[in-house]
Amino acid sequence: MRNLFHETLDSLTADLAGMCGRASELMQTASAALLSGDLSGADRVAADLKDLTTLGHAVHERAYGLLALQAPVAHDLRVVVSALYIAADADRMGALASHVARAARRRHPDPPVPAEVHDLFADMAVTAVDLADLVRSTVESGSPERARLVCEGDARMNDLHRELFARLIEPRWQHGAAAAADLVLVGRYYERFADHAVEIARRVYFQVTGEQLSGGGDTAGG
Amino acid sequence: MRNLFHETLDSLTADLAGMCGRASELMQTASAALLSGDLSGADRVAADLKDLTTLGHAVHERAYGLLALQAPVAHDLRVVVSALYIAADADRMGALASHVARAARRRHPDPPVPAEVHDLFADMAVTAVDLADLVRSTVESGSPERARLVCEGDARMNDLHRELFARLIEPRWQHGAAAAADLVLVGRYYERFADHAVEIARRVYFQVTGEQLSGGGDTAGG
Numbered sequence: 001m002r003n004l005f006h007e008t009l010d011s012l013t014a015d016l017a018g019m020c021g022r023a024s025e026l027m028q029t030a031s032a033a034l035l036s037g038d039l040s041g042a043d044r045v046a047a048d049l050k051d052l053t054t055l056g057h058a059v060h061e062r063a064y065g066l067l068a069l070q071a072p073v074a075h076d077l078r079v080v081v082s083a084l085y086i087a088a089d090a091d092r093m094g095a096l097a098s099h100v101a102r103a104a105r106r107r108h109p110d111p112p113v114p115a116e117v118h119d120l121f122a123d124m125a126v127t128a129v130d131l132a133d134l135v136r137s138t139v140e141s142g143s144p145e146r147a148r149l150v151c152e153g154d155a156r157m158n159d160l161h162r163e164l165f166a167r168l169i170e171p172r173w174q175h176g177a178a179a180a181a182d183l184v185l186v187g188r189y190y191e192r193f194a195d196h197a198v199e200i201a202r203r204v205y206f207q208v209t210g211e212q213l214s215g216g217g218d219t220a221g222g
Numbered sequence: 223m224r225n226l227f228h229e230t231l232d233s234l235t236a237d238l239a240g241m242c243g244r245a246s247e248l249m250q251t252a253s254a255a256l257l258s259g260d261l262s263g264a265d266r267v268a269a270d271l272k273d274l275t276t277l278g279h280a281v282h283e284r285a286y287g288l289l290a291l292q293a294p295v296a297h298d299l300r301v302v303v304s305a306l307y308i309a310a311d312a313d314r315m316g317a318l319a320s321h322v323a324r325a326a327r328r329r330h331p332d333p334p335v336p337a338e339v340h341d342l343f344a345d346m347a348v349t350a351v352d353l354a355d356l357v358r359s360t361v362e363s364g365s366p367e368r369a370r371l372v373c374e375g376d377a378r379m380n381d382l383h384r385e386l387f388a389r390l391i392e393p394r395w396q397h398g399a400a401a402a403a404d405l406v407l408v409g410r411y412y413e414r415f416a417d418h419a420v421e422i423a424r425r426v427y428f429q430v431t432g433e434q435l436s437g438g439g440d441t442a443g444g
Contacts (some may be wrong), residue, residue, distance in 0.1 A: 004295075064303065069292030081286065081306065095440060169400035177402035178391035184403040185410060219318060 005070050008062065012083050014061050017140040019090035022052045022199065023130030023195050027193060031125030031145040032113050033104040034186065045101035052094040059087040075207075082203045084088035086139065089196040093132060096193045103186045105145050107173070107179075117167055117183065127153055135197040141210045150201035151215040157194035161187050227292050230284065234305050239362040242422065244274045246354030248319035249415060255326040255365035256334050256408065257392050267323035273317045278313040281305060288343030297429075304425045308361065311418040315354060318415045325408045327426045329401075336397050339389055339405065346382050346412040349375055357419040371421035373437040379416035383409050414440070 016107060023074045026048055033042035048070065064117045072080055104112045130155040138146040162189045168180045195218045205213040255264035277383055285305045294302055307375060326334045335343045353375040360368040386409045389395065390402040417440045427435040 064299070064341065067289065067303070068295050073290050075292055077286070078256075081289070084303065084306065085310075112368055168403050169398075173399050176391075177395050177397075177399045177401075180399035181387065181390050181402045181406040184406055188407060188410060218321075 005066070005072070005076070007050050008066060009052035009076065009079055012059060012062055012066075012080075013139060015055060015062075016083060016086045016090065017136045019052060019055055019059070019087060020132055020136035020139055020197075021058075022028040022048070022055070022094070023093035023097060024129050024136060026052065026094050027100070027122060027125070027132060028129050030097045030104065031121075031129065031156050034100055035118065035122055035125060037104070037108065039105055039108060041099040041194050042104050049094045049098045053091055055092040055095070056087045057146075060086050063087075064071075069106060074216060076206055082207055086200050086203055089199045091221050093196045096137040096189045096196070099189045100186060103182060103189070108178075113183070114179065116173070116175075117164060120160055120164050121183075121186070122189065124157065124164075127157050127160065128190050128193050131157070131194050135200050137199050138204050142204060144209050147205040147213055150197055154194045154198045154217075155215065159190055161191045226292070227288070227298070230288060231298065231301055232283060233300075234284055234288075235317055235361060236306045237284075238305060238312065239358050240319050241274060241277055241281070241309060241339070242315070242354055242358035242361055242419075243413075244270070244277070245315035245319060246351050246358060248274065249347070249354060249382050252307065252319045252323035252326065253343075254349065255343055256322055257347060259326070260331065260335050261327055261330060261429075264323040266327050267320050271320045274316040275313055278309045282420065285309075293366060300429055304429055308422050311421045313420045315415050317416070318411045319403050321411045322408060325411070329404060331403075334408045335405070336401065338397075339386060342382055342386050342389065343405075343408070346379065346386075346409065349379050349382065350412050350415050353379070353416050353419040357422050360423050360426050364426060366427050366431050366435075369423040369427035369435055372419055373435060376416045376420045376439075377437065379413055383427060408423040 011128050026045055029048070030045050033039055033045075038129040063080050067077075070076075131150060134146060134153060135150050137143070138150060165184065168184055173180060198217060202213045205211070247275070248267055251263040251270070252267050255261055255267075278423060285302050288302050292298075355371060356368060356375060357372050358366070360372060387406065390406055395402060424435045
């Protein structure tokens with residue numbers, strides 16, 4: 001039988017999915033600014049990030065309230081504690097998107113991304129937004145298959161990040177150390193964005209199956 | 223009156239402080255490898271990181287057990303939930319130290335850090351290790367003054383990171399885009415290490431005072 005407690009859990013899950021959806025939108029807007037050099041969207045990202053953070057605080061307070069007032073155990077406790085972590089990861093995804101937007105602004109009026117690596121950043125942007133959408137539907141559905149797809153998307157992001165690094169350090173790189181330093185950081189933001197999506201997917205997977213999902217995660221540098 | 227529950231909380235706090243201490247040691251070892259180019263220490267970091275992660279899992283399980291079996295409320299609940307976050311932050315600090323060690327190895331047999339920025343990385347290393355030690359004693363003591371000092375140390379780290387970026391993008395930078403790209407990432411690892419120390423300090427501060435500690439946190443890029 002569903003009771004008030006479980007209805008609150010359901011709405012918590014809906015809010016977590018909503019946070020992932022907002023992180024996706026933030027990354028979409030930030031990436032469009034980065035790839036086009038049009039800053040009108042970049043300026044919106046900071047305000048939208050505040051909304052995401054506010055939602056995160058609300059989720060945190062609600063999860064906290066459930067722990068304090070309902071003292072859940074077993075599976076229910078796992079869901080509530082997971083919610084605390086998932087909210088933090090989704091909030092961090094939003095922060096990383098805002099870093100991408102700030103990088104776009106920092107490089108203005110130069111085109112933020114030179115032609116030689118434009119395709120790579122376009123791929124990273126699509127991969128990041130797809131991952132955030134996929135993790136939103138993973139949270140919503142609790143589907144272990146989708147959680148596994150998030151890990152696959154992260155593997156693709158790691159490949160793109162390695163390829164970026166390789167291109168930036170080629171002798172024929174013509175845009176100097178400043179652009180390389182900037183762009184490697186932006187690449188790192190995308191990579192970490194994907195890592196946090198994986199963290200969320202892993203938590204959902206564990207919640208549903210009781211087993212650990214292998215693969216994914218932070219690969220240093222390069 | 224102290225009871226078994228509070229004894230478990232005390233040992234949880236001791237373990238969290240221990241995790242911060244280990245993160246400090248990891249960063250000390252990784253930084254020595256980075257600054258000297260001697261890789262013998264760098265190889266130890268991966269193994270030591272596993273110990274830290276294992277300790278983190280143990281803390282997580284214990285905190286979880288307290289939630290499930292004791293259903294703490296009010297201040298006690300805050301302490302237990304904070305422990306979950308602090309363990310995750312300290313574990314991440316260790317991971318970032320291991321990234322520094324891997325960067326030292328990746329640049330081998332070149333000296334990992336060219337002379338022009340050696341002083342900066344030496345300062346970042348000292349600042350990072352001091353911050354981790356300070357946050358260890360903040361966790362141990364619950365001192366709001368120490369928590370504030372952690373934020374000050376983080377501000378210093380942000381200054382160093384900005385200065386690093388400025389030097390890497392100077393026209394007289396002679397080591398090319400590859401070294402710049404590598405080193406800006408290493409700088410980012412130090413900066414994020416400090417950010418996680420701040421996160422821990424903020425949680426302790428809130429736990430003790432009921433107020434938010436302002437200042438500190440992630441500053442994008444540059």
